[in-house]
Amino acid sequence: MFEYTTQGTCSKKIKFEVDGENKLRNVQFTYGCNGNLQGIAKLVEGRTLDEVEPLLSGIKCGMKSTSCPDQLARAIRAYKATL
Numbered sequence: 001m002f003e004y005t006t007q008g009t010c011s012k013k014i015k016f017e018v019d020g021e022n023k024l025r026n027v028q029f030t031y032g033c034n035g036n037l038q039g040i041a042k043l044v045e046g047r048t049l050d051e052v053e054p055l056l057s058g059i060k061c062g063m064k065s066t067s068c069p070d071q072l073a074r075a076i077r078a079y080k081a082t083l
Helices: 034-044 049-056 068-081
Strands: 002-005 013-018 024-030
Touching: 002 068, 013 068, 024 034, 024 068, 034 068, 049 068
Parallel strands: none
Antiparallel strands: 002 013, 013 024
C-alpha cells in the first residue's frame, strides 16, 4: 500500500494500492470530509493512474491552492516517481 502525506487540506494522508494493470484500488483518505472522500474513492476505484491524475490535478478547494482530489493526483505522481 502506498501512503502519501497531504499538504494544505483537511485530509492528512492518502493510501492506495495499484494492481497489475496500473489501476487504483482501495483508496483511503485519513480525516477530511468523510462523505465526499468516500465518493472520490469509489469514483476512482478501478481507473488507471494515467486516467485519474489529469482528471483531478489542479482542483482547488475554496481559496486554497489545492484540494483533496488534487492531493490524490499529487500522490499518484509521487507513486509514479518511485517506479
